[in-house]
Amino acid sequence: MRSQPTALSIGEFGRLAGLSIKALRLYDVSGLLPPAEVDEPSGYRRYTADQLDRARRISMLRRLGVPLAAIGEMLALSDAEAVTRLDRWWAGEDAAMEARRSSYLWLRTRLAHGDDPERDYAVRMERRSGRKVATIRAQVDQQALVPAIGTAQWAIRAHLDEQGAVHGPEHWVVFHGLVTPDTEATIEVCVPCSGPVEPSGEITLRLEPGRLLAYAEVLRDDCFYPRITAAYEAVHQHVTTAGLVAAGPPREIYLNHWERLAGDDPFCRVAQPVEE
Structure with a gap:
């Protein structure tokens, strides 16, 4: 018995x-x-x-x-399915925290450096090889920009993990129009990847061609609007003075050092593709 x-x-x-x-x-x-x-x-x-x-x-x-409701969903799933659901929830938490972090950094920088003169940016050239990228497009204004970048980046990375694709820490944002506090434009968040992967929903795949880039390195404390516009102006001036021709919209290339609050290491690159 x-x-x-x-x-x-x-x-x-x-x-x-x-x-x-x-x-x-x-x-x-x-x-x-x-x-x-x-x-x-x-x-x-x-x-x-x-x-x-x-x-x-x-x-x-x-x-x-x-939240209790999400816990109920996870408990009803198999362990493998629960991992995917947990990863998606965690990606959303990361995006929300990044939005808060961005607001904190903006305020901190304005308080600490509001009276500092604008930096002079040295512009360099770099040739990049072609790569496969997974992308998400979004329509944003300046206020929605950082949260949209974080949400899209982590959604892409979660999808790549599900597919077993390889992706490194770098990502970049292509600006298909002028994003300001008063105007919206389309941005494209891109994560380079390799290995087998399929598009899904808003996530698309394309081949990023090899490009020659003119770029300026930007520190964390300068990576906010309108201070970052000085880097864009420096790159644009360099391209014009050198007689180069733009070969696509500008972009911001991030090294994914989100934990760095300040310092002398570059946080991102403001870059302009040019014709060779």
């Missing part, structure tokens, strides 16, 4: 799972973790040891800040 699993009181179960009684009651009401049985006269909840794995997963997801 098969023995019944040992019933645990809510206090015993909570200690083993690392959850408070209050949390267990919340997860019961929300349907995430109902007890194995409830004593009708007393209302005492009883759990079993085979519920511990689910409880510990819920606990870890809550520590990450995952």
